[in-house]
Amino acid sequence: MMKVQCRRVMGLLLLLITFMFTKFCDAQTVSYLINCGTNSSVNVDGRRWIGDTSNNNVTLSVPGVEASSTIYNGDPVYEPLYRTARVFTNSLSYTFRVMRGNYFLRLHFHPLAFGRYNANESYFDVDANGLRLLSEFNVPREISNKNSNLVKEYFFPVDANVIVVTFVPSRGSFGFVNAIEVIQGGNELFVDSVREVGANGGHSSLNLSKRGIETMYRLNVGGSSIKPSQDLAFWRLWEMDSSYMINSDAGSIIRNRSDITYATSNEAAPLLVYETARTLSNTEVVEKRFNMSWKLEVDPDFDYLVRLHFCELHFDKPNQRIFRIYIDNKTAEGSFDIVVRAGGMNKAYHEDFLDSISPESNHIWIQLGPDTTTGSAGTDALLNGLEIFKLSRNGNLAYEQKKYSDQEIKKTSRSLILWVGIGVGVATVAILAALCMILIGFRNKGDEKGTKKMSPAASLHNENGCGRRFTLTEIRTATNNFDESLVIGVGGFGKVYRGEINDKTLVAIKRSNPQSQQGMKEFETEIEMLSRLRHRHLVSLIGFCDEENEMILVYEFMANGTLRSHLFGSNLPPLSWKQRLEICIGAARGLHYLHTGSERGIIHRDVKTTNILLAGNFVAKMCDFGLSKTGPSLEHTHVSTAVKGSFGYLDPEYFRLQHLTQKSDVYSFGVVLFEVVCARAVIDLTLPKDEISLAEWALKKQREGSLERILDRRLKGKYCQESLMRFGEIAEKCLAEEGKFRPTMGEVLWHLEYALQVHEAWLRVNDGNDSLSTIQESATVLDSPSVDSGSKKTGREEGEVFLEIKNILDPMVVGVDEFSQMLNLQGR
Template identity: 45%
Template sequence: MISKTDILYSLILLSFSLNTVHVHSKDSDSYVISCGSSSGGTDSDGRKWASDSQFLTSSDKSNMATAQYQDPSLPSQVPYMSARIFNSASSYKFSVSPKQRLLVRLHFYPTSYNSLDPSNSYFDVVANGFTLLHNFSASITAQALTQAYIMREFSLIPPQSGYLNITFIPSSQHDKSYAFVNGIEVISMPADMFKPAHLIGFQDQTVEVQSSSLQTMFRLNVGGQFIPTTNDSGLSRTWYDDSPYLFGAAFGVTSEAGKNVSIKYPPEMPGYIAPLNVYSTARSMGPDPKINQNYNLTWVFSVDANFTYVVRFHFCELQLTKINQRVFDIFLNNRTAQKSADAIAWAGSIGVPLYKDYATVVNDRDGDEEIWVALHPSVSEKPEYYDSILNGLEIFKLNDTRGNLAGPNPEPSKMLQEAEAAAASNFSPPPESKSKGEVIGIAGGAAGGAAVVAAVCFVVYIKKKRKNGMESGMGAWLPLYGNSHTSTISGKSNTGSSHLSSLAAGLCRHFSLSEIKHGTKNFDESQVIGVGGFGKVYKGIIDGGTQVAIKRSNPSSEQGVNEFQTEIEMLSKLRHKHLVSLIGFCEEDGEMVLVYDYMANGTLREHLYKSNQPPLSWKQRLEICIGAARGLHYLHTGARYTIIHRDVKTTNILLDENWVAKVSDFGLSKTGPNISQNQTHVSTVVKGSFGYLDPEYFRRQQLTEKSDVYSFGVVLFEVLCARPALNATLPKEQVSLADWAIHCRKKGILGEIIDPHLKAGPPINPECLKKFSETAEKCLADHGLERPSMGDVLWNLEFALQLHENPDGEAVVAQDKANDAYAIHNSTLTVEEESTASEATVEDLNTSAVFSQIVNPRGR
């Protein structure tokens, strides 16, 4: 049953989200126009809207129309009761400054105009080459969001031409389709509103936000109330209450600036970043340090997949005055955005506002279309108070490489349709239009009209979504709660551990926590053999004497349940001599542990440089490269599906006690393109390690198995030259090993950069070295089509080994032996494929951050 309290609460939320008011910018390059109106008009807040007629281009063939029905939740008749209808592509043209960004707002009220069916309206909106909306249905969106009208806000780069053209294009995918718009705002904004944002997950990598166009997805006054545009700092923005977006019952506590706290912008921060009202309120975790250490203050937002997002955090310390009193970590989608955030250390004083921008990529793996923002006290910094604080939050979507900002239409769930039917049976539709004052009266305590229908839909939606988890992606501006995302708080899964355990139990061995503790001497520090992004790696003993590597989750790790599940699924289904073997797992009492074969000789990298290990001989290096190539060749061709590793590097090639190379770390792996469907690549966001990244994949975000080939080419030169893939301490031209090695080879001076230990050892057959370096160079071709397959790479390395072992023999003999070795390897592929054919298929590969290296791992 839906109580009156639920309805009233929903109506209050609805009134906050729908009753948006504005202030008129005084800038001469700013426009506020009512579309489809011959004279414009004044809205209920006294704001003047001009007619749109003078801004239409000469080729326009549009029609003016008036809405046949006024929904009582509309804030004003202007601009929503008039509309411009387009049956073919038509444009508006505005004269603007070529030096300032433009804030563009589009207003839509989907209802019947001139007897047109609003459900037939699908259209695109393009502004100066950027696609703002594609196949957009205001009707579907309004139904999904339970709102009468829709507003979309964009920030566009300065137009060099001095003009802004906004074109409305009816969709060709639907019969009787038309485009429409009710109101357009174009407001000049400072060109420096955005600065480069740190891209989380990539060291020292930033996103040049100022060169991109953006869509505003969320704008929240954290810990405070709704802020109308009349109280905004010159840009007519609306700030919403953050509480509907909080995850779970952990709401924390809210506070506001006391009488003795004066909030003042610092000299370097302009007031237009956010109004003072945002910085005068805050949300923190609460007074109990023990409770605070065991949960995250978390917000969840539904977004469109396959875009980069900038998350802007607004901070202002309102209570504390000293550094290290309140220090906390910031996480975005379980990845660390900022360690040891301290508002006082950043701002220098209490009551001083500041903001920080971080960029993150949201892809479509596992249907992930959410951004999780989480704050947690920095226990390692030992602050005076174990707490965190946030004053405001904004999320912006950046255009992709095609200049696109458009996401898909939401899919109205059955629960909303059921709620509408239930509402219709209890409430009668309004007999006639009501004024704004009457709408407020309804919200205050009545029961009737579309606002109540929307409120009932909203309550049912929230209740069912809390119970069942989110359905399809809902758009921005709707208060959303999300339960379906698996979250790890202090190392404990919020959702069913039983699901992971039951899934994993059918794939590999389950260990009890007592077995794990016994095998590691209760996780004794003397057993630690490495530390990585997921946690510590221990040398352990199981079954009375078998040595294993045991990887234990760190509760504060930025990696979590998804990676745990991915590693189990991947390595349990893949079996090959040159792939690392997963023995089993443990998930008990909040612990997440993986058990692997023990790799006695660690990673390949630690035998090349920056360690005290004896140098490898040339033959050893060749055999290790061949082993790794065999493992990758199996992934590309021998497994049931093509698998692209996506993070090939020397720390992900492990060596057992017999120096057999095994490829590890499958957290970024992804199934390859479906050849039967004529796919040539997989479109996905760029992930991997700098220095090894395929430049074509980086530019185009199109992944193929040739991306692994490029990374392996870097590995080959790393083996030959015994230096890192990137070394920032070297001269600029030498920083990238790939670029420097190719340069030296073309100049005929490759011998000058070869590992000195190789030069001092037994001489290398020149033909062998030539074949090896030639293979590495071909792997590093700029275009994937020009690179060899991993099978070709493997054969060439087999050939190089035969040339090394038969320095005085004929090349034909070496070729025959290479053919024999390659044929034997291919025969094992068939055996391996048959052995895994009965197992579950590898089709749900997780592309999240990796479970990186088993021995002496390094964080990504």
Template identity: 40%
Template structure:
């Protein structure tokens, strides 16, 4: 007979399993909001935005209360960065006006969209008003016009999390009473239900105390920052059904020590813990992270820091997202760190694995900080530092995401003061990109405080590094040396075969013996270098890069001009870059690669000697310069030359070589305007034939960095193609790859140019010096090539051979148009597209006399009347070097 107790137990077990499975499926799915209202104010009918979401008009809508004094109007102008929906129409109020939205009870995201243009011929600066939700003041005497100007934005979005008890959510707009002719306006309103994922449940602690902060149904939150740390921005359509925008964290990092993105396997599975639904944050937030780097001696000497401009007089909820996704961390006490918020200790022993019990599991922590009243703006600091007391395996820290919310004051107020004007000059490292720039909300941050703080941090870090290196070098230093810095370790100590404690010295120079390829390039003594540069005369400096200063010099009795790059011992580039440059360039010879003449490592110096490039860098002739603007043909032929050099690196050498730092400052121009690719310190040998990529730490320059390489740390030759695409946009637009003083949509040239190309308005942002001088067919070909180069995924980008072929063809189109008296693309001042007769052939300033046939027909290629094969490829045949021109698919 069946045992009834056992049967009931079995049924109960199945029910528990089924219930657990259902709960897991519910938690793992994107959230489906009960209320989703997208109101396009003043619009005519239903329209879709760029994400494909449908917006309804408020004209005749049940949401707009009847009888109020309001008008609808289109914006008088549309800036190129401004999406049509929901920004190009608005509703204007001369008196108090209320929208009433029938919704279910619970938490809602309220997003307000503003584009401060002129509506119905009204002065945009007069749009000053307040916005109220029940007893809560969301905005007070708010000027979208002044806010956008000060932040350097084109449009503004405000996001709030509010709780609705009754069946209606009312939002009231009121023009400012103390401002003559003031009015209120709104372009779009979004109402989206969201689960109560930001309630504290007693887990949000006030920083540096054990006191819990209650975030209840009576709390209204304003989102001020939401960042995907170590990764790229995540659009609302890629969120988990809540349509949140996640920005990148680079612009908010303080100082030059920005840490490194954590290497992640894109195929890893993120396992959300029990009770934590997937929609807390997208999986992409937890798949990317930022850590301090692999060097413990460096990590203990600095804080990984971010800073955020906030309104004083408010409390802020700071939510930090964590997930150990790196391959090396899987046990407790491997990575333990401290967390400081506003110079107060939030965590002394943060150990993500101890929180989650295993890797690839997300976790978040909530903290509350308070800014007392005083100056209207305060910087909220977030700092991470290794915990050395617990003696972890790695002295490191990690962070995956940050959300910061302003909490309403006791009187229900959330309105802050007008943001401070954005700084005129951003803090930029010209060789490494932005070191502490500004983005969507960080334009408000004071540049002086950042500069001073960055200087202090840099001095501390430099001091620690110098002490560390000097200590290791103390017993190895040449006692007879009196010249040159002592900070470098001699190159012979890195991999050279010397017995312990000995230093093999040459009889002629007194320097350390070297295994560098002296048979392939010349070895200079330090005395020769000093003579060539007149003892490093500051008046001979050509420029300063990440490696150090570059001097103009003369060798061989003044018969040969050279460029001499002297390494700075305090630079973040050192022995590896020095050795890589020598080993690569001593083996490569090509017309479009800069020639290395020799090197010097005497007296612990690291000095490289190159051919002198009389016309400097390409960037020096594009913007922020007194030089004569380059003609379009000059720019195109320079890019063709650089593409030939890169194509040779990718296909013509014995092994594929990936440059890894292609940018306009690394394209040099000789006295005949011939382009040469330079600076191979970061270059890597490409993958073997049975591999698709090289896994390596991300290096390069912000603005030119391949996003796929950044995400996956998998380097391919297509990473160079992406960077070269940015260069093509630079020669078209004559602006930097990154310009944080511009509105956030325009900061990245690659993203902005792609947006304009998609909208069909790329010709509106080209260099004014080029208007009317580019044939439409040539412009179209170059623009399409550049857009394909900066595709998000490497597989969608052309090979460098394809790029070269397209540029050669574009030059043919340009010359054919000039020969036939064709038309050139031009945008007039009123924004109307027109065509004008092309200018004649280039003047003597162009180097067409030096390039007798710079076009490829697939049959012959020569420069200056000489075969490319004999001069450029070190004896390689044309088919070996330029196979991708004759066969665009390449190898």
């Protein structure tokens, strides 16, 4: 019995010794924290940093210069660490004795005035075990518009017993470093095979045993920054993500304090990252069809590992939240379900993607958006964390910036005398020319007295003859000194006044608001566009005024105001279905002219019902061309430009890719069509969640075949069902997710004309009009009684009339040419 107990005690002691030995070994691999430029140790952020000449396991190849400064303007927490630095004018190496494995290397830089050393003039290279980390590196240039200090983080395998970090200053320059971290670990932090973006779900090997990694970004999405002391595994800093989002309000922040556990043994991030998230559910900002977007600047011509962190905080079953992931405008995941991937709710999980950046690109787009094709209860995307890692290429992580070579410098020196001679000659001629100009100026002084510098708008006026240039006095007279009672509209540009010019002609005068986000560029664009465009369905520009920093445009007066004012929000009589069709046709003709009336076409970029004006006879005209863009050239498919427009009408593809095409106008016009049908705002926050966005709601009803249920109730019984059906079909096509599946404006116009013809035929039948039109004659022929019926048919059911009209007008039945001949294209 005693022997058995002794064996148990010995066994327990052996286990305890093994455990203590393991812990001791782990302690031997704990990080090197080096305070450079001193032999003193300091405590910073809960860790002790040892002077670079005080650690027996760290050696310096040359002493360099120990520099310190009494001036410090950065984070006070790091002041003891960043007040000293090791400065070197020749190559300098730090050698760390380590064991084989994977290591984090962090280099800390804080530019200070070190005596005669000016950090702005510091350029140097950095290598680690033969891996090039930095080239011609200048710290102040790198940290401009960022914090006052910079930490460069790298991760690479070590197959020897040392890490040698070598700093090499550029010729005639110097380098410096404030602190160095070396942390072993992370053997499971990265896997070698990851999904490759744009490879249709295929995987690619990273070959990490022979490559280095640089951390570009590490973001805590939806949460506050996480300090290194809060990430005890690897002491990493996690930034807030808001400053990298295209629109930080596009994703609402959600939090969960319940117990979160890791889905796998790979603890890629601290649990704090998974306790907050952004989800695309803030419908006050964008429609569900849009995405949360992050834009991150990177170095061109490298491969990047994109790591996305997920933790489902709301749903506990599969198929309740499904969304899409886009990386660099390519679909990385088509139907992503966190619960399925992670194995449940409150499970911390991450997904890695490999993306290659071309030499012409310098940023990565990360975008998450709903997958509306699924039947999931929640279609809003969710993201907890984001990391971007650069992968080395041919042993290099440094972005090689172009600089002059020695040969070029020598060549420049040899030709210096020649250039000096040329410069003297040019200067002499310039002085003589200046004297002549002064003499001429004195002679013409009297004639030029009181004149002003020509504005860009005036230049356009002279070049293009874009209407009359009004004086500010004339504008004040026309508007009774900008009388508020004459205001007929207010928009993003400013106020629009009704006015009378000299010949008592009514005009609309649009005056820019100094606080407006639109400015001179939009002002000049509108003048330029309208000077080139003349069409019955485009509003005409009469002139402009640009005196005393004013930006004023004078248009023809549109007596019936905007289309929107006749749909909702006013006491105006409702438009009939025929009027609505004719207005849509007029607007479509205007847009069709924009798209096809010049070699490259023009993209309006802000199509909406407030930019469709109605003349006294309800002729529709497109207006407001301040955001318009010339279309792409023949060799290009799109115009790359920043997203501008109006929420509710924005093309989601344009929003996601920043690729502007004529199909972006088609999408916006599709929203207009549904707005005409429903007579409600495109974004209405007072409605239930699934009805807030008109585009989403109307599209759903159209696909269900129940568009009539949301039709403007004032049209009840006053429209042709077949006409509405055709109208809804073309509106649905306009809202296709991808531009390539949308019709052209010419095709839209054709279908609207068709819907109008169907409705007019229905009106003639419904009103008992016996005039023999082509349609009615055809309908009569089709409706002739059967020979063997034995009775004379005296009437027809309404449904039969619909069927006959449909068959007569359907181009699939009568042919496109015959249908075109049947259309009466005049008078609308």
